[in-house]
Amino acid sequence: MNAFSRYAPFIQDYIYESGWHSLRGVQNAAADAIFHTDDNVLLTASTASGKTEAAFFPILTLLDEDPSRSVGVLYIAPLKALINDQFGRLNELCDRAGIRVSRWHGDVAQSQKRRLLRKPSGVLQITPESLESLMINKHMEIPSLFGDLRFVVIDEIHSLLRGDRGLQTFCLIQRLCALAGCSPRRIGLSATIGDPRLAGKFLSAGSGRGCVIPSFEAGREVWRLSMEHFFNDGPQADAGKLKAGVPVLAQNEAATDHAPAQADPGLGYIFEHTRGRKCLVFTNSREECESVCQYLRQYCEQRKEPDRFLIHHGNLSVSYRQSAEEEMKDDDSLMSVCATSTLELGIDIGRLERAFQIDAPFTVSGFLQRMGRTGRRGEPSQMWFVMREDRPESRAMLPEIMPWYLVQGIALIQLYVEDRFVEPPRMDRLPYSLLYHQTMSTLASCGEMTPAELASRVLPLACFHRITQEDYRILLRHLIEIDHIAQTENGGLIVGLTGERITNSYKFYAVFQENVEYAVRSESEELGTICKPPPVGDKIAIAGRVWLVEEVDHRKREVYCRHVKGHIPAYFGDCAGDIHTRILERMYKVLGEQTHYPYLMKHAAARLEEARENFRKSGMLQHPLVHLGGNMWVLFPWLGSYAFLALERFLKIRCGQRLGLKGLSPTRPYYITFTISVSEAEFYEITAEEARKEFDPLELVYPGEVPVFEKYDEYVPEELVKKGFALGVLDLAGMKERVLSWQTVYGKNSAGYLEENSRRMLKKDADTNQSNDVCANGGSR
Structure with missing residues (x-):
């Protein structure tokens, strides 16, 4: 289609004044999908390809032709900095047509928020946490704010595909639509989507609409x-x-x-x-x-x-x-x-x-x-x-x-150069922590509800499709017992006194794990926050400098300090990595192949050659289990974080006694060291036998363990925490597949692993070196 001629005049003027000679492929494709369908749209294109304009040019055209009676476009972004950056660009464009652009997050002045509440219109930019706050604290305003909402734009949607924060975002969209009586189209934007089909399914879940993923000529990446x-x-x-x-x-x-x-x-x-x-x-x-x-x-x-x-x-x-x-x-x-x-x-x-x-x-x-x-x-x-x-x-x-x-x-x-692989969404989890959060949020915003009414608001949310009504009854009974929910005389449910202390805190709006933080100040300057403040007289590191602690106020959680010279480590709390199995498998291939990568500099090339030599000489190429001497062995499973975690527990709990396993020490997700009293061949036979047996995944939870994994797991009944961890976090299927592959090839002869596994994991594409649009530093091709 001729997208330019379909755009509103003010957008055409903007394009002329910006000196554009033509529209990009993503802009033409997005215009066709947004103007000519009523579906959700997922736009995937490289960074700086013009995705934001591609989405907003047709959206603003439609809004200009038929102004919304409320906020017409809700733009959700994962970072305040991204909202602030896009605010200036959108404002410049929308001001020409008198379409207001508003921001709503923790750094925005209350006067600007009140202005929007008085006369809702145009585009509202918000983070997931601020949308949660809005749903709780401005519950009665939601119908007037969003009654005629036409579009929800989710920027950087890839960042929301694999954790509770993304699930929270789509819960909030569903709840908002139900409360406001609107049915907006969803527009997802990202430069890094590996499987657009799965991402489109994630984007559209619970919307009642299909998803269009426009295709277009993207040009050559260099x-x-x-x-x-x-x-x-x-x-x-x-x-x-x-x-x-x-x-x-x-x-x-x-x-x-x-x-x-x-x-x-x-x-x-x-x-x-x-x-x-x-x-x-x-x-x-x-x-x-x-x-x-x-x-x-x-x-x-x-x-x-x-x-x-x-x-x-x-x-x-x-x-x-x-x-x-x-x-x-x-x-x-x-x-x-x-x-x-x-x-x-x-x-x-x-x-x-x-x-x-x-x-x-x-x-x-x-x-x-x-x-x-x-x-x-x-x-x-x-x-x-x-x-x-x-x-x-x-x-x-x-x-x-x-x-x-x-x-x-x-x-x-x-992985990206050869297969265009990017991590897919995690869609089959059991997010009990988020279930707690959305239950408390719904009660805090709506007030007293019957158990059936509360369940009808929460359980239909798309991300809870694996959670049963019985699970929910167990959760509600537990929350009543711990006073997070209270039951009224007529049988209704409200937030309890203990629960109010949680829902009334601004930290409740976020579902990602936070540490107890202390504000750090030097005279009138606010530096930021830290965890675990040291005693007075010690030093801390923040803002790229070193500071001497002069006073710690534990009641107010404030640290006062002055700048000094030096270098010390900082601490802001733990950060876990989520590494996919495909990455570990490709690492195996890197070590086993002889490919020269043009981007490696001289030290790196030499270090890789050392590693490849050790890989070959040690037997890692042919054997996942390598003898270190005595009864000490090291296992290289080449599994991602969650399958690796399942394997650790499987070895200790299901196989430990038969293997005579002791001293298991994991370095996640690369290798596990331990001692065993059986031979290598017996190790593969025993682990495969145990993997073939039917067993309850809950058996991989250690006795007495409550594996708190997400932010609100501590308020969830122990039986649900264990179930969520065993069935929603641990990758048992990936672990079992790998264990059975070991026995399949080693049950015959020791060369089998090399023949079978190398064919799968060391397969080389004949044109790999010719097709990569990658160049060494300073070069090009």
Whole structure:
């Protein structure tokens, strides 16, 4: 279709004034789907491809032609920073037609919220947590706010596909529609969807509509990738090795030309290659983010250079985060930002030249999102991986000498390049923690309800399709017993006194796990929050600097401090990784094949060759179970996080006695060490026999254990917590399939595993090296 001619005049004017010569494929395809169908729409296209405009140009055209009597478009985004970024862009566009754009989150002034409540219209941008707050605290306003809602736009939908937060978001959409009496279409936006069909099913669940996934010519992706490896001390992996008969390095190489002489080699490399450029430096935790920023700032100080590093993560104050965001949007700025996933999603941060990634992210999705922060001004996306590792001790056992992060990083890249794999939605969980949360939220917002009425509001929500009425009765009885719910004289249910203390807290709106946090202040400056404050006189790390604690107010949960020099580790609470089985399987293939990856730099290539040599010599190629000496063995199952967790428990609980298993020690999800009193062949036979037996998954819960896994599990009956963990978290099917494959090939002969498993896991595509649009650092093809 001719999308441009169908757009409203104010949008046509905007396109002309922006200097666009033509519409992109995603914009034409989205216009066709939105204008000519009544279905939900999932738009998947690369970062900076114009997805936001592709969705909003036709949506705003329809809104301009037939104005809504309430908020017409609800835009849900996972981050406040993303909302703030999109607010300016949408405002500029909508102002031309008099369509109001409003924001609603914790940093928005109450006066702006009151203005929307008085006259609801236009576009409302909100986070899932603020939508939860709105449903509870402005319950009576929902019909007038959303009575004529036409569209719900969910940005970065991939970030909501695998956890409770995504399920919460779609619960809220369903509840809002039921309360307001509206039936809006859903528009999902993402650059990193692996299986669009499954994502479309997730997007449409409970909406009563189908889902259109437009196809279009996306153009050729070109990346600039590099991956380098550094030992934190001593010679690097290629030191002293021969190249054309000449040693590459006779002694330890200096970290860089410009970093201080004693700099950490990996961070010195980043320090040098961020100079004179605007870059992002991604880490996998807030603790590492603080540490890296401290070191890089110290290097600036030692070199007598101006500080050129900022920091951005979820525990920092609004002022620190916004300062970093504004600095990155300035095209003339040459500052770099150390960040976690808070800068991973959708924010337009200007002419960013490079993204650095320290160690491997957990997911293919995370890798793609982080790399997608670059390449937004017509340049190829550019990512530099920096893998850091302590040099293994001479007496270290086999699994400890493998460079797991290096191999994982390669696997992430190759999975996407070869198969376009991105982690799929998790759709078959038993989310009892969320069930508690939505039950309490529904009661807090609606007031007294009969048990049947409450069940009719909550159980039909799409994400609870596996939860039975009996499960729900067990939950309600338990909540009455612990006074989270109270029963009135006429049999109705209301929030109990104990429950009110939970639902009245702003922390109730979020379903992701939080730690007890203390606000950190220095004079009038708010720095952010930390966990476990140290005693007065100790030091803390936050905002990329070190501070001396002068006062701790435990009642108010406040820490007062002053800035000092130095370097110490930070702590913000634990962060678990969710690594898919496909990644572990591709790691096996990386170690077993001889493929040269063009993005590997010299240290990384040498370290990978060392790892491949150890892989071959140790027997890891042919055997998942490797003998370490005596009765000590190591098992390499090549399973993702949840199947690996199931395997640990299966070995101890179902097989432990028969195997004579002791001292099981997992390093998730890479390997498990233990001692056994049986042979290797007997290990495979016994584990396969046990895997074939029918057994209740609840048997994999340890005696006396209540495996609290999600935020509100502590308020859920123990029997449901155990059931949710055993049937909704542990991947028994994936674990059993792997165990049975071992016995199938080893029951015949020891070469069988190599023949069967290598054919499946080491299969090479003949054109892999020819088809990759990946180039080594600085090159192209």
